């Protein structure tokens with residue numbers, strides 16, 4: 001009789017982007033880039049084995065760290081059990097309700113007074129495949145956040161910080177710069193991590209400063225407009241937009257705002273994109 005293998009099929013481990021920072025001077029440099037934290041609440045995304053957590057715990061007034069890996073979260077909880085200012089939350093950062101964590105607690109405000117929420121500093125060596133999703137989530141809850149200091153893939157840092165007219169400028173740059181002032185701070189080689197990733201990494205700083213009000217654009221509709229503008233990078237802005245807008249109205253609006261018909265979206269700064277959006281809105285609906 002043929003032998004039946006008793007081995008069970010291997011269950012696929014979920015992808016978690018676990019490359020732990022082992023360069024201690026880089027960890028210190030990241031934490032010190034946040035400045036004085038003694039009066040601050042800090043949110044750490046993906047603390048992992050605690051390379052940044054340990055440094056933050058001694059500096060921040062309050063530290064909340066969100067880790068999805070059950071084993072790592074349990075280890076961190078044990079490690080920081082005697083630190084009253086540290087809270088480890090085992091959760092997927094994309095599913096966490098930040099209103100519950102940072103929003104006003106019942107009875108914490110006097111009726112009629114609505115204090116500005118405290119600005120939380122965010123730090124994290126991110127799982128790279130989730131960078132855009134995490135950023136969009138942080139932007140959605142931006143009223144709670146001051147500065148984001150994030151380790152991302154170096155090329156993504158270039159795209160986040162790129163200025164209009166440069167080849168790296170795209171939908172990610174426009175979206176990030178709609179919500180924040182972005183700076184690429186420094187680059188780390190793969191050897192700074194264990195296991196080493198295949199790519200170089202960089203720390204970016206995003207100082208939250210939404211431009212929605214000054215650009216006078218509604219958030220959801222303008223984000224859709226940006227997506228359409230960059231739909232196909234090789235096409236001109238006119239070609240991308242004409243699937244949704246009447247050609248004549250589009251041509252007139254571009255002329256009014258001063259955008260050449262041959263321009264690509266990557267050459268158009270946010271204030272001009274917003275002006276085009278507003279002009280199109282007054283002349284025709286998509």
Ligand code: SAM
Pocket residue numbers: 015016017018019020021022045046047048049050051052066067068069072091092093094124125126127128130
């Ligand atoms: N901060 C640590 C360091 O610098 O060594 C670990 C960084 S590692 C690149 C990314 C961390 O994010 C891992 O610990 C991983 O388990 C965690 N992670 C992955 N996906 C996550 C998610 N959706 N929510 C929260 N944490 C996540």
